[in-house]
Amino acid sequence: MCDLHNPIFTDEGKAREALEAIRWPEGPFCPHCGNCDPEKIARGEGKVHRAGLYYCAACNGQFTVTVGTVMERSKIPLSKWLLAMHLMGASKKGMSALQLQRMLGVTYKTAWFLCHRIREAMAPAQRGPLGGEGKAVEADESYFGGKEKNKHVGKRKRGNIGVQGKQVVFALVERDGHSHSFHVASVSGETLRPLIVTHASRKSALMTDQGGQYVHVGKEFSRQESVNHGADEYVRGDAHTNTAECRFSLMKRAVYGTHHSVSEAHLPRYLAEWDFKWNTRKVKDGERATLIAKGIEGKRLTYRSTNKAPNA
Numbered sequence: 109m110c111d112l113h114n115p116i117f118t119d120e121g122k123a124r125e126a127l128e129a130i131r132w133p134e135g136p137f138c139p140h141c142g143n144c145d146p147e148k149i150a151r152g153e154g155k156v157h158r159a160g161l162y163y164c165a166a167c168n169g170q171f172t173v174t175v176g177t178v179m180e181r182s183k184i185p186l187s188k189w190l191l192a193m194h195l196m197g198a199s200k201k202g203m204s205a206l207q208l209q210r211m212l213g214v215t216y217k218t219a220w221f222l223c224h225r226i227r228e229a230m231a232p233a234q235r236g237p238l239g240g241e242g243k244a245v246e247a248d249e250s251y252f253g254g255k256e257k258n259k260h261v262g263k264r265k266r267g268n269i270g271v272q273g274k275q276v277v278f279a280l281v282e283r284d285g286h287s288h289s290f291h292v293a294s295v296s297g298e299t300l301r302p303l304i305v306t307h308a309s310r311k312s313a314l315m316t317d318q319g320g321q322y323v324h325v326g327k328e329f330s331r332q333e334s335v336n337h338g339a340d341e342y343v344r345g346d347a348h349t350n351t352a353e354c355r356f357s358l359m360k361r362a363v364y365g366t367h368h369s370v371s372e373a374h375l376p377r378y379l380a381e382w383d384f385k386w387n388t389r390k391v392k393d394g395e396r397a398t399l400i401a402k403g404i405e406g407k408r409l410t411y412r413s414t415n416k417a418p419n420a
């Protein structure tokens with residue numbers, strides 16, 4: 109899935125074959141009963157059957173490659189889905205729904221739904237703890253949101269100065285490894301500790317800034333090092349949070365440069381997108397698009413439950 113001239117981006121039959129090969133490398137799999145016995149799965153042939161329809165003799169059910177995924181019931185051609193996955197995966201600074209609308213020749217509403225469903229597909233099905241023995245995990249927080257003075261008068265809130273009124277994002281980043289980020293209510297030891305001990309192995313060295321929120325939880329780790337940003341100290345030996353700051357700056361460039369702003373309701377999906385991009389930064393574009401296509405599974409309910417808007 110790398111060359112834009114690839115027929116999978118224009119031909120529905122080829123797009124379906126490509127998606128089937130990605131999702132079912134061992135052959136079709138019934139999403140209703142889990143049957144994968146080729147003797148008990150028949151492909152609907154001829155014009156009377158919907159394209160890509162399979163029949164399962166084990167449960168008498170029928171399915172296509174999109175059943176049980178973020179693409180289920182979508183009327184958007186599969187070739188456009190694949191192209192959108194490729195474009196979003198390959199764009200280093202993110203892609204807005206407006207840009208996708210122009211590149212795919214779809215309505216804005218369709219482009220918007222594609223963007224959010226693809227972000228959902230980028231979210232990992234499960235996340236193991238970061239770090240481990242001999243490894244370092246950096247913890248850092250950052251603030252997202254517009255300045256009060258730039259907001260419409262009616263949307264300004266009194267008392268929103270500095271970080272007030274902004275969204276707090278907390279990230280754990282393993283050096284030379286993955287990033288897990290979270291939208292949190294506040295930066296306090298109480299809020300952050302459960303995330304830190306769940307998502308980072310206590311055998312790691314925890315690298316933080318001088319913030320009081322890290323003092324207690326740091327003692328649970330094999331070692332904690334902190335640098336005092338307030339005193340202009342950014343690196344001392346292996347103590348620094350530069351990796352986490354780099355991860356934040358990549359996301360900020362996209363949020364402010366491409367999307368301009370991100371609403372609180374959709375922030376978790378943008379975090380999934382930027383964790384995914386960070387975690388696959390050494391992967392080629394085509395391979396990244398394949399990883400997105402593999403991630404479509406089992407996400408439909410999650411998407412539905414967080415967004416009541418109708419299907420596009």
Ligand SMILES: [Zn+2]
Pocket residue numbers: 138139140141142143164165166167168169
């Ligand atoms: Zn079945």
